[in-house]
Amino acid sequence: MNFLHNLKFDDxxxxxxxxxxxxxxxxxxxxxxxxxxxxxxxxxxxxxxxSRSRQALWLKGxxxxxxxxxxxxxxxxxxxxxxxxxxxxxxxACHTGKRSCFYRKIENGDIIEM
Numbered sequence: 001m002n003f004l005h006n007l008k009f010d011d012x013x014x015x016x017x018x019x020x021x022x023x024x025x026x027x028x029x030x031x032x033x034x035x036x037x038x039x040x041x042x043x044x045x046x047x048x049x050x051s052r053s054r055q056a057l058w059l060k061g062x063x064x065x066x067x068x069x070x071x072x073x074x075x076x077x078x079x080x081x082x083x084x085x086x087x088x089x090x091x092x093a094c095h096t097g098k099r100s101c102f103y104r105k106i107e108n109g110d111i112i113e114m
Contacts, residue, residue: 001042004035008080014050015082019060019093022071022085028093029101031060033082045070047084066090 009015014032021028031049033041037057040048047068051058061067072085094101104111 001039003075004038006079007038007075007082008078009035010080014052015080017047017049018081018083019047019068019086019088020083022087026100027102028086028088028099031058038082041070041084042073047086060093061089064090064092064095066092068093 007015013034015034015038017031017033017038019028019031020026032052033048034050037048037050040057040059047060047070049058049060050056059067067089068084068086069089070084070086074083074085075081076083088099091099093099094103096103104113106112
């Protein structure tokens with residue numbers, strides 16, 4: 001896949017991947033991909049990430065059933081981050097059971113749940 005040569009993976013061979021709801025634009029999660037997981041994502045149409053804690057490929061939804069179907073993949077201007085425009089199956093992206101991993105905010109110097 002020729003596009004891989006144009007991407008800037010970090011020293012660990014990873015690139016940040018932002019999962020965004022393709023209809024609403026809501027940011028659901030941020031994960032990392034290596035070349036293998038990105039190729040698998042393109043080939044299968046389902047988001048596959050690289051788990052830094054397990055040092056292994058991770059098909060999102062494999063255990064939870066909350067798969068992420070790819071609608072479009074965007075590359076930023078520096079070619080060091082990708083945005084996955086996805087359809088979130090089951091409506092849950094976060095391992096905590098929340099729709100989005102971004103369910104907290106900083107307010108008055110504290111982190112609070114929204």
